[in-house]
Amino acid sequence: MKTFDEALDYLLSKAIPTAKTEQVPIHQALGRTLAQDITSTLNVPPHHNSMMDGYAVRSTEVVAAKDFAVSQRIAAGSVGEPLMVSTVARIFTGAPMPEGADAVVMQEEAVEKEGVVTFSVESVTKKQNVRHIGEDIAVGDVILAKGHKLRPQDLGLITSIGLGKVSVYKPLVIATFTTGDELVEPGEKADAGKIYNANRYVLAGLVPQLGFELIDLGRVPDCLDATIDVLEQAATVADVVITTGGVSVGDEDHIKPAVDSIGHLDMWKVKMKPGKPIAFGEVAGKPFIGLPGNPVSAFATFNLFARPFLLAMQGQHHCMIEPIWLKAGFDWTKVGFRRDFVRARLENREQETRVTLYPNQGSGVLTSTVWADGLAVIPEDTMIAKGDLVAYYPFNDMR
């Protein structure tokens, strides 16, 4: 048996980052992975500018109750003249400071009448209400690194240095199929002995949610030839092949012989719960991941193993998520030799956030993953008492 960390390290060591890139316009780049460092050729802001609507002044000239002539008016988007001595410039938020001015008095602190303004403030300090050239970004700064997954604020930052397009990796194409003669599709009638094919639809959510392209090859009968056919098809169209079911050692499972016939497959028992049986290998040169058939195990192992592997192949530099350490709101007394990823969510009482567990942690119980907002880790050979710190991984961080 492999430990969880051994299995994950091995998997990540086999992830070969994609080399396929394309240029996309910024407004289509959400969720894409940068294939280039973004280095600024500009200062942001490009000039000293006003943080307020008000009056640009020479700070040394300002004293209470003194009159100033308003010698010019500078709107955002326009450029003023050098500021004449003993005058001020009417200025608006974002407008560049005129040469000679070094501070802005807010309009709320000013009274203007017939081109003459008086301030209610005693004085103003140099640089007050002024945003400085290059304060946000200086020429030559790497503002975002290759491998970064783009969020809305990142699109704004890239825009702010004037870039209209970026180089990103093409989305990985993931082919999935599910196995099991006991499975029927939703909307169909389930005869005695049959169950609905939940895994197919969980994968149809998980794969696109991470920004990958999904090719859903449906359900494959429990038979060797059909399994080989679909594997060959999957390896032709996709970068990675993922299945659920058919990876235990029972003699009804055809995944292992099918993969071995056109590639190779390692079956792992990983010291984790849920999700013990995992398979990893290669079909016709493409990575193959076999997740357990049990829906909770499939969901957990996708997030814990397939996700970091796929993100690494997508070229992302943050494949692993960091836990949040929080106090347990539960006792855990069943010491086990496997690492337990329990379905959990957070509960606030006053100013304390605690991790709570779904009462039924059975791995057949898909409702636990629906009730939960994340997974908490019960380490191997460990008991947890209320108030102990546990590592919590939010599902929202797995998207």
Next chain:
Amino acid sequence: MKTFDEALDYLLSKAIPTAKTEQVPIHQALGRTLAQDITSTLNVPPHHNSMMDGYAVRSTEVVAAKDFAVSQRIAAGSVGEPLMVSTVARIFTGAPMPEGADAVVMQEEAVEKEGVVTFSVESVTKKQNVRHIGEDIAVGDVILAKGHKLRPQDLGLITSIGLGKVSVYKPLVIATFTTGDELVEPGEKADAGKIYNANRYVLAGLVPQLGFELIDLGRVPDCLDATIDVLEQAATVADVVITTGGVSVGDEDHIKPAVDSIGHLDMWKVKMKPGKPIAFGEVAGKPFIGLPGNPVSAFATFNLFARPFLLAMQGQHHCMIEPIWLKAGFDWTKVGFRRDFVRARLENREQETRVTLYPNQGSGVLTSTVWADGLAVIPEDTMIAKGDLVAYYPFNDMR
């Protein structure tokens, strides 16, 4: 000035949930909002079944070293015969238990030879390795409530009760535009005094990320007639209109008179930082939200005000996110009368998670939102010392 809570409460009180629904197949339902309760007409699992590959037995019959005839073989998807006394059934994971059997012995604890099996275990307890009918879901259970936003595991759960389609709300249509003559588009040359239109691309990320349909009406010149024209167009095509910029009291701002000419607009100064000036009103019967022009303020107020308002209009029942209470890794000594939403991220040292701050919290500094993974709250009139608990809102929870 309104407090943050007053402004948010007022906004939410004005959110009228959409009534537009449609039926979608499960595999297209990711991220959609349920317009119906999902009530189960099935038990899941539909029958007692085996959790293992092994042998279905009468638990009272099992003693060590006793021989049993294997009287039948039950694969997943098939249904067995009632179990003959003193025999066992070969059974596979997920297969229904035959009548009479009440436990499963794992195949690892059995040796089968020519139709006869011996177990290495001394005994087996009733129900061992058996999943029970209705263990996950019982007939009549509401498994997901109206207003729930669908995640991958939810799609799996809905599938598991056989539903192939669900009723969801149609995505809200959000029209956006940005104002400001100082703005140019990325890819264009920025003349002196001009800056790039970051807000447009931040909104082009934020709006679709929440599952809404975006109609981006671009940038509008700082002029009253043009502003009225685009407002009319926006109100015709969209459910909600959102702008950035043009909502301060400076005389270059045309949003207020434009909205008032075909609806009404309230300008608020909210006791918060970043993002003081917010506008909320109505244009031609559609809600209008005017965010500040400053990119950090626009980003923060979108997430803090527009997001919960839009989710409420989308019919979602969890519009507000809960904070995670964590220890501050910083000191905050500038007591202010406004609530401060500082750009923050988490840092782990051993088993402790702390909130750290971006050094430059200036509201012009968009890099702070890119460095950050969330917002931490500095309440009004409050100092924070290292180790104090602060409320942290992850950006990942705002998607």
